[in-house]
Amino acid sequence: MAITESEVTISQIVGTREKTLKPDDYNVHITQYDEDNGIINATVLKKYNAKNRPGAMYNVTIQYLPAGQLTQTSTVSVVCTCPDFITRWSYVLNAHNAHYVSPYKTGLNSQYDISMTQAPKHTNPGMQVGACKHIRLVIQSALTL
Numbered sequence: 656m657a658i659t660e661s662e663v664t665i666s667q668i669v670g671t672r673e674k675t676l677k678p679d680d681y682n683v684h685i686t687q688y689d690e691d692n693g694i695i696n697a698t699v700l701k702k703y704n705a706k707n708r709p710g711a712m713y714n715v716t717i718q719y720l721p722a723g724q725l726t727q728t729s730t731v732s733v734v735c736t737c738p739d740f741i742t743r744w745s746y747v748l749n750a751h752n753a754h755y756v757s758p759y760k761t762g763l764n765s766q767y768d769i770s771m772t773q774a775p776k777h778t779n780p781g782m783q784v785g786a787c788k789h790i791r792l793v794i795q796s797a798l799t800l
């Protein structure tokens with residue numbers, strides 16, 4: 656998907672949800688921060704689940720413009736592999752050309768094919784622009800690098 660068409664900025668994604676992130680509860684690992692091409696790849700692991708064991712790990716990709724450092728005014732396409740992204744944010748972000756789609760065919764892409772075309776009537780009826788906490792944690796981390 657062409658990043659140039661995205662209408663969504665970093666500050667829109669970070670600023671829309673007031674719920675406090677708890678960065679200490681997660682390990683955010685940025686595996687790639689490619690300033691030349693405006694790509695950030697990261698994994699986000701919840702340190703402990705309810706049973707005091709390591710929680711689920713999700714993959715986040717952020718593609719942004721302009722290239723260089725990520726800023727509050729960068730426009731972005733994003734994706735996360737978590738259920739919250741798929742059920743709440745995928746459709747709305749796609750409607751704003753802000754849903755990153757991997758150029759590589761994976762099993763996940765077919766899941767997004769469905770989520771991008773089914774409006775989140777129950778999970779996001781107001782069609783609010785935003786993203787899951789994993790994406791917001793990666794953005795927060797990348798902005799402070």
Ligand SMILES: [Zn+2]
Binds near residue numbers: 713738787788
């Ligand atoms: Zn997520």
